[in-house]
Amino acid sequence: MAQGKTYSIDVKHVTRVEGHGRIIIDTKEGVVENVKLSITEANRFFENFVKGMKPHEVPWIISRICGICCVGHQMASTMAVENAVGIEISPQTRLLRKLLTESQFLQSHVLHVYFLAVPDFVGAPSVLPLAQSHPDVVKRALRLKKLANDYTAVFGGRTLHPMANTLKGWRQLPNLDAIAQLRERLLAAVPDLEETLKIVETLTIPPYERETEYVSLKHPDEYALYDGEIYSSDTKSTLPIDQYLSATNEFTVPHSTTKWSKWNRDSYFAGALARVNNNFDQLRPEAQEAAERLGFKAPSFNPYMNNVAQVIEIIHCAYNSLAMMDEVLDKGLVKEDISYTPTAGRGVGATEVPRGILYHDYTFDDQARCVAGNAIIPTSQNVNNIEQDMKAFVPQMLPKMSQEELTLHMEMLLRAYDPCISCSVHMLDVEYR
Amino acid sequence: MKPKVAFFDFASCEGCQLAILNCEDILLDILELVDIVEFREAISEKGSRYDVAFIEGSIHRDEDIQRIQKIREKSTYLVAMGACACNGNVQGRSNFVAPAENFKYVYGEEARNRVQIDNQFWPLWAHTRVRPVSDIVKVDFHLRGCPVVPGEFLHLVKSLLNGTQPEAPAQAVCVECKKNGNECAFDRGETCLGPIIWGGCNSVCVNNGYSCDGCRGTLPFANLEAHRQLLLDSGMTDEQITSRYRLFCSTEQVAKEV
Numbered sequence: 136m137a138q139g140k141t142y143s144i145d146v147k148h149v150t151r152v153e154g155h156g157r158i159i160i161d162t163k164e165g166v167v168e169n170v171k172l173s174i175t176e177a178n179r180f181f182e183n184f185v186k187g188m189k190p191h192e193v194p195w196i197i198s199r200i201c202g203i204c205c206v207g208h209q210m211a212s213t214m215a216v217e218n219a220v221g222i223e224i225s226p227q228t229r230l231l232r233k234l235l236t237e238s239q240f241l242q243s244h245v246l247h248v249y250f251l252a253v254p255d256f257v258g259a260p261s262v263l264p265l266a267q268s269h270p271d272v273v274k275r276a277l278r279l280k281k282l283a284n285d286y287t288a289v290f291g292g293r294t295l296h297p298m299a300n301t302l303k304g305w306r307q308l309p310n311l312d313a314i315a316q317l318r319e320r321l322l323a324a325v326p327d328l329e330e331t332l333k334i335v336e337t338l339t340i341p342p343y344e345r346e347t348e349y350v351s352l353k354h355p356d357e358y359a360l361y362d363g364e365i366y367s368s369d370t371k372s373t374l375p376i377d378q379y380l381s382a383t384n385e386f387t388v389p390h391s392t393t394k395w396s397k398w399n400r401d402s403y404f405a406g407a408l409a410r411v412n413n414n415f416d417q418l419r420p421e422a423q424e425a426a427e428r429l430g431f432k433a434p435s436f437n438p439y440m441n442n443v444a445q446v447i448e449i450i451h452c453a454y455n456s457l458a459m460m461d462e463v464l465d466k467g468l469v470k471e472d473i474s475y476t477p478t479a480g481r482g483v484g485a486t487e488v489p490r491g492i493l494y495h496d497y498t499f500d501d502q503a504r505c506v507a508g509n510a511i512i513p514t515s516q517n518v519n520n521i522e523q524d525m526k527a528f529v530p531q532m533l534p535k536m537s538q539e540e541l542t543l544h545m546e547m548l549l550r551a552y553d554p555c556i557s558c559s560v561h562m563l564d565v566e567y568r
Numbered sequence: 569m570k571p572k573v574a575f576f577d578f579a580s581c582e583g584c585q586l587a588i589l590n591c592e593d594i595l596l597d598i599l600e601l602v603d604i605v606e607f608r609e610a611i612s613e614k615g616s617r618y619d620v621a622f623i624e625g626s627i628h629r630d631e632d633i634q635r636i637q638k639i640r641e642k643s644t645y646l647v648a649m650g651a652c653a654c655n656g657n658v659q660g661r662s663n664f665v666a667p668a669e670n671f672k673y674v675y676g677e678e679a680r681n682r683v684q685i686d687n688q689f690w691p692l693w694a695h696t697r698v699r700p701v702s703d704i705v706k707v708d709f710h711l712r713g714c715p716v717v718p719g720e721f722l723h724l725v726k727s728l729l730n731g732t733q734p735e736a737p738a739q740a741v742c743v744e745c746k747k748n749g750n751e752c753a754f755d756r757g758e759t760c761l762g763p764i765i766w767g768g769c770n771s772v773c774v775n776n777g778y779s780c781d782g783c784r785g786t787l788p789f790a791n792l793e794a795h796r797q798l799l800l801d802s803g804m805t806d807e808q809i810t811s812r813y814r815l816f817c818s819t820e821q822v823a824k825e826v
Contacts, residue, residue, distance in 0.1 A: 178628070179579055179698075180670040184661040187811050195781070196815055199658045199714065202583020246589070266596055273596070281592040292776035294590060295583045295715040299776050306777030387675050394675065 140165050142538045158545050160525070162533060170525045172518055172549070182508040185497070190216050190477055191302050193497055193505055198296055200510065203246070205296050206239035206287060207488030208495070210361065212510070215495040217302055218377075218482025220503065222475050227468065228304040233361045234459050235290045235300060236486065237452040240360065242283035242294075243489035244407070244445040244452075247553045248335070249276035252442050255547045256338045272334065275327050282320055286456070289313045303473040311464065318460040321453060328453055332425055335446050341544060344436040345527045347520055348400050349409035350382065352487050358417040358451060359410070360487045366413055368434065369399040376485040379494045383511050395519040396511070402519035405491025406552065407444035408435060422451035438524050441551045445489070477503040490514055490553050514554045521552055571619040571729070573602045575649075576639055578625025578632050579659060579698070584650035585624055587715040594722065601729060618643040620728060622711075626652040626659060627699045640705040645728065648701045649721075651714035651816060655785040656698045658714070660818030663697045700819055709734065712766050714783035714816065720768055740764065740787060741780050745771035753779035759802050761812070764790035764822070783816045792822050 142162045161169035181200055185193050194212040198205045210232055217224065224232075249272070250262045259265055266273045284294040290309050291297025299305050352363030353373050364373035365382050374382055385394040397403065411418070411426070415433035418426070426433070426447045431440060481498040491513025498507040525545060532541055575585055589595070605618065621643035627636055640646055651657035662670055701707055711720055720736070727734035741762035745752075748771055753760035761782035762774065773780055786792065799809045806826055813822045 178670070178674070179659040180662040180665075180674055181659070183665060183670050183673040184659065188815070189811075192781075192815060196658050199581050199583075202581040202586045202715065205581070205583060250589075266599060277592040277595065280590070284590050284592075293772060295587055298773050298778045301778070 140533055142533075142541065158525070158549065160529060160541070160545065162529070165533065167526070167529045167533065170522065170529055172522045172525065182510060185505050185508045188505045190220050190499060190503055190505070193508070194302070195296075195298070197495070197508070197510065200512070202295055203243055204239065204488045204490070204493070206235055206291065207486055207493050208510075209297070209300060210236055211484040211486040211488075211493045212495040212497070213300065213302060214362070214484030214486065215482045215497050216484070216499075218484060219480050219497050219499050220302075220475070220477035220482070221480065222303050224303060225471055227466075227471065229361070230459060230463065231290060231305060231309070231468075232300065234456065234463070235287065235297070236361045237456050237459070238283060238286035238290060240448055240452045240489055241456070242280065242287060243553075244449045245276065245279045245283055247489070248331070248442060248445055248449070249273075249280075251550055251553070252547075253334070253338075255543070255550065275330060279324060279327055279331070282324055286317055286321070289317050301473065303475055304471045306473070308468045308470060309463075311468065314460055314463055318457060318464070321457055321460070324453070328450060331446065331449065332428060335429055335443060338442075340437065340443065341439045341547065342437065343439065343524075343528045343531065345438070345524055346436040347523070348398060348403035349412045349434065350398060350403045350405050350492065350516070351410040351413045352485065352492055353414060354417075358414050358419075358455070360452075362486060365485065365492065367399060367403075368409070368413055376494070377483040379483060379485060379496070379511065383494065383516060385511065385515075394511075394515050396516040397519060402523045403516065404438070404520050405513045405516045406441055407448050407489070408438065408441040409491065410487060411435075411444040411447055418447065419451045419454045421454045422447050425450040438521075438548060439551045441553065445553070479503075481507070488513060491516055514552075517552050517554065521549060521554070524548060570601065570603045572605045572617060573620045573622070574605050574618040574639075574643075575622045575624065576635075578623065578636070578652070578701075579628050580625035580650065580652040580657075582624065583715045584652075584711075587650075587718055588622075588721060591718050591722065598722075598725065602725070616642065620645045620647060622647045622649045623653045623701050623707075624649045626656045627701060627704055628696060630696070633704055636701060636704050645708045646701075646705065647709045647711060647724065648707045649711045650716045651712065651783050651785070653701045653707075654710050654712050655700050655817060656819040657783070658816060658818075660698045660823075661814045663818055664814070667696070698819065703819075710736070712784040713769055717769055736768065738787060738789070739767045740790070741767045741769065741771050741774075741784070743767055744769070745774050745780075748775055750774045754798075754802065759799055759804060759812070761795075763798070764792060764795045781815050782813070786817055786820050786822050790822075795822075796826070 140162055141164055159169065159171040181197055185197055188196060193216050194209050197212045198208040200208050254262055262273060287294045287297060292299035299307055349368035351366055352359035353366035354363035364375055365379060366373045382398050383396045384398060385396055387394055412434040429443050429446065431443050431447060477499065479499055479501040484495045486493055493513055494511040496509040497505055500506050532544055577585060621639050623646060627633060648654045709724055711724065724734045744767045745762055750771060753774060758779050760779040762780040764786050765780055765782045766784040766787055769784060796809055817823050
């Protein structure tokens with residue numbers, strides 16, 4: 136009796152997401168009574184303890200919010216501090232930051248697609264059994280991941296919490312020979328990218344749609360990842376980044392340690408799907424072709440398609456990185472003066488990270504001490520939208536699914552957003568009670 | 569039977585687990601030699617008894633204390649993996665502010681008041697202070713740094729598999745930095761924590777044009793007074809020095825008010 140289902144689902148620690156979260160779903164006699172996504176991460180209070188720090192220390196320390204998106208946190212906070220203390224960057228610095236940014240997109244998306252999402256689609260509890268059943272897939276995943284990690288290390292000094300980039304520019308410039316070698320390896324990875332597309336072509340994406348507001352950065356000249364203005368698919372217009380508070384409108388809910396966001400409607404989507412939806416025409420042609428092969432038509436209102444959007448961005452970043460590396464190799468790199476005299480003031484930085492727009496906002500006093508900080512993380516912007524999706528999809532899924540299938544679809548939904556709960560404080564466990 | 573290895577995370581950026589996943593060249597070989605029974609970031613299976621438990625993250629709440637105690641009971645060896653687990657890392661700096669003030673600043677007064685009266689969600693939000701794992705349970709081995717050094721992780725795993733004592737030389741970052749031939753940060757007109765901080769990182773930050781901020785924690789025999797004097801002589805004020813020590817070493821002696 137489809138109508139009479141009483142499920143009580145409680146997934147206390149959702150696995151294969153970054154951070155600690157929990158999903159609670161109660162249905163009684165076919166009626167959904169309760170759907171809650173709960174973030175149970177311990178607080179670390181970064182925004183308060185950066186007070187007293189010097190300008191260059193803030194990006195270095197604040198990027199410890201998250202290991203996976205440490206580069207993005209460093210980019211957004213560096214931009215914010217530069218805007219606060221009156222530093223302008225050179226075209227060379229911007230180019231290097233764009234490279235560092237795309238290295239992180241490759242790393243994070245490959246990790247998410249292969250390690251965290253694909254096991255769901257092939258019915259494996261994790262990537263580990265795949266090492267036996269699909270060794271070629273796992274080896275390819277590791278190859279691509281290593282390439283992306285080495286890419287970050289060449290430009291950042293190391294893969295995790297890189298230290299070469301600082302305010303105004305690079306403490307120590309990347310080595311041109313290393314960039315040339317990296318370029319060759321990236322070029323040689325094209326067959327691996329092709330195989331990745333082939334795998335994703337075979338995956339069956341759950342066909343659930345809910346139109347929402349899609350929010351991403353937009354840049355007049357390029358597919359916006361490192362910088363841009365805040366764009367909404369609802370208003371079809373942009374907002375300067377220093378007005379980000381009118382786009383995020385944070386509020387707290389009791390069942391979560393993360394703050395929630397909304398803009399022009401109840402909730403919005405940030406991340407790969409929003410970016411590809413909003414900026415499809417600016418993707419590299421190779422990425423647009425990949426989208427067509429994967430059956431992705433912008434705009435897509437299916438949140439499970441976020442995984443596909445990530446693959447489209449993998450292709451975009453790979454080819455765009457090749458072009459940017461060519462530019463660096465062509466022009467060479469010059470050692471720049473990175474000294475500065477800080478002014479007092481407030482500054483905002485916004486950059487796209489794999490999971491959506493990341494905002495940082497700092498104020499410094501006349502002795503160059505940080506006196507206020509704020510960071511708004513993509514996962515906390517998305518949590519509200521995930522819960523709205525769950526509320527919309529559970530009644531559609533309930534009649535045709537067992538409790539196990541429903542649980543799996545909820546976990547897959549959550550994982551499709553690639554939530555990063557360390558960032559927002561941590562994330563997921565599904566509980567069906 | 570293959571040894572059962574588990575990874576658990578507490579308050580952290582989860583970057584150290586990522587650092588382990590980043591050992592791509594040797595990851596599959598390690599998986600042949602050990603059974604990974606808990607690795608929440610990458611798998612969905614649950615285990616019961618662990619030969620080695622790797623702990624990432626600092627301990628903040630009562631529920632975290634209970635959880636780490638349970639893990640300790642079930643584990644033969646327990647390893648503090650990364651700066652958060654070893655010494656509370658950067659978030660230790662929040663210990664110098666009352667938890668209620670931290671809540672108010674980050675979540676707003678209204679939210680703070682609500683969590684204080686809502687029993688159902690209190691355990692979720694309860695926050696005492698940031699503590700290293702060794703404050704709560706016995707730690708057998710420390711893998712220091714933010715993030716951990718993959719080579720040190722691999723050395724520890726190999727030693728445990730072979731039943732030998734892992735080596736962790738107690739020497740300052742300066743020793744490695746000199747071997748690498750870097751110009752001293754003090755000679756460049758900057759300041760550095762290298763003289764008092766655990767080595768093992770191969771002075772990676774100085775190699776890349778920065779100085780040492782002390783993510784690996786202070787050496788037990790370090791002459792802290794002499795180092796503070798060195799920083800004073802370099803023109804830093806006591807307030808600036810304390811703030812610098814409190815970037816990564818807030819739970820340690822060196823971070824105390826002078």
